[in-house]
Amino acid sequence: MTIKPLADRVLVLPAPAEEKTIGGIIIPDSAKEKPLKGQVIAIGNGTKDEEMVVKPGDTVLYGKYAGTEIELDGEKYLIMRQSDILAIL
Amino acid sequence: MTIKPLADRVLVLPAPAEEKTIGGIIIPDSAKEKPLKGQVIAIGNGTKDEEMVVKPGDTVLYGKYAGTEIELDGEKYLIMRQSDILAIL
Amino acid sequence: MTIKPLADRVLVLPAPAEEKTIGGIIIPDSAKEKPLKGQVIAIGNGTKDEEMVVKPGDTVLYGKYAGTEIELDGEKYLIMRQSDILAIL
Amino acid sequence: MTIKPLADRVLVLPAPAEEKTIGGIIIPDSAKEKPLKGQVIAIGNGTKDEEMVVKPGDTVLYGKYAGTEIELDGEKYLIMRQSDILAIL
Amino acid sequence: MTIKPLADRVLVLPAPAEEKTIGGIIIPDSAKEKPLKGQVIAIGNGTKDEEMVVKPGDTVLYGKYAGTEIELDGEKYLIMRQSDILAIL
Amino acid sequence: MTIKPLADRVLVLPAPAEEKTIGGIIIPDSAKEKPLKGQVIAIGNGTKDEEMVVKPGDTVLYGKYAGTEIELDGEKYLIMRQSDILAIL
Amino acid sequence: MTIKPLADRVLVLPAPAEEKTIGGIIIPDSAKEKPLKGQVIAIGNGTKDEEMVVKPGDTVLYGKYAGTEIELDGEKYLIMRQSDILAIL
Numbered sequence: 149m150t151i152k153p154l155a156d157r158v159l160v161l162p163a164p165a166e167e168k169t170i171g172g173i174i175i176p177d178s179a180k181e182k183p184l185k186g187q188v189i190a191i192g193n194g195t196k197d198e199e200m201v202v203k204p205g206d207t208v209l210y211g212k213y214a215g216t217e218i219e220l221d222g223e224k225y226l227i228m229r230q231s232d233i234l235a236i237l
Numbered sequence: 238m239t240i241k242p243l244a245d246r247v248l249v250l251p252a253p254a255e256e257k258t259i260g261g262i263i264i265p266d267s268a269k270e271k272p273l274k275g276q277v278i279a280i281g282n283g284t285k286d287e288e289m290v291v292k293p294g295d296t297v298l299y300g301k302y303a304g305t306e307i308e309l310d311g312e313k314y315l316i317m318r319q320s321d322i323l324a325i326l
Numbered sequence: 327m328t329i330k331p332l333a334d335r336v337l338v339l340p341a342p343a344e345e346k347t348i349g350g351i352i353i354p355d356s357a358k359e360k361p362l363k364g365q366v367i368a369i370g371n372g373t374k375d376e377e378m379v380v381k382p383g384d385t386v387l388y389g390k391y392a393g394t395e396i397e398l399d400g401e402k403y404l405i406m407r408q409s410d411i412l413a414i415l
Numbered sequence: 416m417t418i419k420p421l422a423d424r425v426l427v428l429p430a431p432a433e434e435k436t437i438g439g440i441i442i443p444d445s446a447k448e449k450p451l452k453g454q455v456i457a458i459g460n461g462t463k464d465e466e467m468v469v470k471p472g473d474t475v476l477y478g479k480y481a482g483t484e485i486e487l488d489g490e491k492y493l494i495m496r497q498s499d500i501l502a503i504l
Numbered sequence: 505m506t507i508k509p510l511a512d513r514v515l516v517l518p519a520p521a522e523e524k525t526i527g528g529i530i531i532p533d534s535a536k537e538k539p540l541k542g543q544v545i546a547i548g549n550g551t552k553d554e555e556m557v558v559k560p561g562d563t564v565l566y567g568k569y570a571g572t573e574i575e576l577d578g579e580k581y582l583i584m585r586q587s588d589i590l591a592i593l
Numbered sequence: 594m595t596i597k598p599l600a601d602r603v604l605v606l607p608a609p610a611e612e613k614t615i616g617g618i619i620i621p622d623s624a625k626e627k628p629l630k631g632q633v634i635a636i637g638n639g640t641k642d643e644e645m646v647v648k649p650g651d652t653v654l655y656g657k658y659a660g661t662e663i664e665l666d667g668e669k670y671l672i673m674r675q676s677d678i679l680a681i682l
Numbered sequence: 683m684t685i686k687p688l689a690d691r692v693l694v695l696p697a698p699a700e701e702k703t704i705g706g707i708i709i710p711d712s713a714k715e716k717p718l719k720g721q722v723i724a725i726g727n728g729t730k731d732e733e734m735v736v737k738p739g740d741t742v743l744y745g746k747y748a749g750t751e752i753e754l755d756g757e758k759y760l761i762m763r764q765s766d767i768l769a770i771l
Contacts, residue, residue: 151298152325154290159324184752190324196286197730201688209685209761211750216300216323218273227298227323234750234761235693235724236686240387241414243379248413279413285375305389305412307362316387316412329476330503332468337502368502374464394478394501396451405476405501418565419592421557426591457591460557483567483590485540494565494590507654508681510646515680546680552642572656572679574629583654583679596743597770599735604769635769641731661745661768663718672743672768 151220153190153227156198160186160208160215160226184209185237186226198230207237240309242279242316245287249275249297249304249315273298274326278314287319296326329368329398331405334376338364338386338393338404362387363415367403376408385415418457418487420494423465427453427475427482427493452476452504453493465497474504507546507576509583512554516542516564516571516582541565541593542582554586563593596665598635598672601643605631605653605660605671630654630682631671643675652682685754687724687761690732694720694742694749694760718743719771720760732764741771 153159163185187207194200202208215228242248252274276296283289291297304317331337341363365385372378380386393406420426430452454474461467469475482495509515519541543563550556558564571584598604608630632652639645647653660673687693697719721741728734736742749762 150326154322154324155320157323193290201727209752218298218323231689233688234691234752235688237684239415243411243413244409246412282379307387307412328504332500332502333498335501371468396476396501417593421589421591422587424590463553485565485590506682510678510680511676513679549646574654574679595771599767599769600765602768638735663743663768 151190153192155192156195156200156230157192157227158188158202158208158230158233159190160210160228161189162186162224162226163207184212186210189225191230194230200230202230202233202236209234209237240279242281244281245284245289245319246281246316247277247291247297247319247322248279249299249317250278251275251313251315252296273301275299275315280319283319289319291319291322291325298323298326331368331370333370334373334378334408335370335405336366336380336386336408336411337368338388338406339367340364340402340404341385362390364388364404369408372408378408380408380411380414387412387415420457420459422459423462423467423497424459424494425455425469425475425497425500426457427477427495428456429453429491429493430474451479456492458497461497467497469497469500469503476501476504509546509548511548512551512556512586513548513583514544514558514564514586514589515546516566516584517545518542518580518582519563540568545581547586550586556586558586558589558592565590565593596635598637600637601640601645601675602637602672603633603647603653603675603678604635605655605673606634607631607669607671608652629657634670636675639675645675647675647678647681654679654682685724687726689726690729690734690764691726691761692722692736692742692764692767693724694744694762695723696720696758696760697741718746720744723759725764728764734764736764736767736770743768743771 151159185207188202188204190204191200191202210226210228210233214232215226218225218227240248274296277291277293279293280289280291299315299317299322303321304315307314307316329337363385366380366382368382369378369380388404388406388411392410393404396403396405418426452474455469455471457471458467458469477493477495477500481499482493485492485494507515541563544558544560546560547556547558566582566584566589570588571582574581574583596604630652633647633649635649636645636647655671655673655678659677660671663670663672685693719741722736722738724738725734725736744760744762744767748766749760752759752761
């Protein structure tokens with residue numbers, strides 16, 4: 149898959165929500181929290197005001213409402229601005 | 238057709254929504270999602286703050302509410318700012 | 327008529343709405359869509375941030391809510407900022 | 416009367432609303448549209464970002480909601496920013 | 505009284521509302537319009553973006569909602585930004 | 594107490610509300626107006642856009658809603674931006 | 683734990699809310715005020731407009747609604763912009 153985010157955008161593959169069990173009971177999928185962790189897949193060239201500091205392969209933390217969801221080849225990604233990324237793990 | 242978008246605007250021909258079938262049943266037109274993919278037809282000259290990076294012929298992804306719909310010669314196009322374009326495929 | 331738009335403003339004469347007929351029935355005036363096409367009549371000198379690129383005589387496309395309506399010598403015009411103009415045809 | 420508008424402000428004397436008659440009936444004062452045309456009486460010195468281009472004596476067009484009404488010597492004026500002026504006639 | 509307004513602020517002593525009489529009846533205090541005219545008492549040093557042009561002693565016009573009311577030594581003043589002042593009389 | 598406000602912030606100790614008596618009756622505490630006068634206790638280093646002009650020890654006037662209340666060693670302070678300070682007395 | 687906040691962000695470990703007792707009764711956890719004091723754990727590299735002045739180890743004060751809560755290794759942290767920090771203690 150070749151995709152080039154524009155400007156200061158970053159394509160992120162969200163990490164699957166961690167399954168939590170309480171007393172052996174697996175919480176079903178709909179009750180899981182939306183993932184806040186993901187892997188950088190592709191980055192833009194940055195802008196005059198925003199130099200890119202994340203790199204493909206980085207694991208990043210981002211806010212719950214960051215980015216736009218897009219589907220590519222049956223996989224769900226997020227495309228967000230670098231300024232929506234809180235930290236690199 | 239000759240049309241010159243102004244400033245950092247881009248004229249995009251939206252890709253037709255992909256037909257999905259569930260168990261052989263074709264979902265009728267009104268149920269299709271609005272396309273988010275399109276082809277760049279014409280671009281403006283850019284501005285002091287926004288250099289043009291998309292080119293006519295590029296396939297681009299854009300947000301659901303990007304741009305203004307215009308009809309030219311019976312065909313529906315979108316005219317949007319380059320900053321509304323998320324990525325080049 | 328001599329009128330000099332200020333700054334980055336453009337005086338536009340809206341094109342008459344195209345009459346559409348469905349099955350031979352002419353749709354009366356109030357049902358017509360507001361025109362989105364017009365002819366540039368006069369332009370301002372631009373500003374430090376906005377150089378003028380449209381010229382008197384250009385046919386331009388603009389958004390449905392662009393500009394302020396003014397009446398001069400019994401004719402209705404729109405005065406809008408150049409940034410409200412989407413494209414030159 | 417000596418009055419010096421500050422910065423990029425302009426003191427305008429609104430033109431009296433034109434009386435319109437329909438079938439010989441004079442429309443009474445309260446039904447008249449608010450004037451959109453006026454004469455420049457005094458101007459400020461401009462600002463770093465806004466050089467003055469209108470001059471005292473100019474007839475100008477301005478939007479319906481432009482400026483602040485002030486009364487000086489029993490006469491009603493508008494004091495507005497130059498950017499509220501649409502065009503010079 | 506020594507008071508030094510900060511930045512581009514101006515201390516203004518509002519002029520008393522002019523008493524109007526209709527047919528000899530004095531309109532009581534609560535019915536008077538809020539004054540829009542006042543005298544500059546003290547000014548700040550200005551800012552990088554706003555050089556001071558009003559001087560103590562100037563009579564100025566300002567909008568109805570300009571400034572913050574403060575009471576000093578039993579007298580009511582307004583402290584406003586210079587950009588709230590419309591004109592110098 | 595050592596506390597260093599960040600950037601263009603100022604730590605202010607609000608002056609106690611002046612007790613007013615009407616006809617010898619002392620207005621109880623809850624009816625007092627919030628103080629608008631205070632003493633500067635500590636200041637930040639300023640920013641590129643905002644040089645510090647108030648100094649510890651200054652008596653300052655500030656708007657009714659300025660700042661964030663914080664409690665240090667049982668005493669209530671306000672921490673506000675210098676731009677919230679109206680004047681130095 | 684290695685975590686690198688982006689841009690002008692700061693990772694803060696909130697201080698536990700101080701337990702207050704009134705007449706020997708310990709106020710249960712849900713009644714405690716949200717902590718406003720915390721320790722800086724990690725900082726970003728700053729931006730063109732915001733140089734970092736807080737350092738890991740600093741005890742800082744911040745507003746009640748500052749930052750985004752994140753959980754790392756079972757511990758709750760806040761990630762906030764440096765401009766959300768009011769003062770260093």
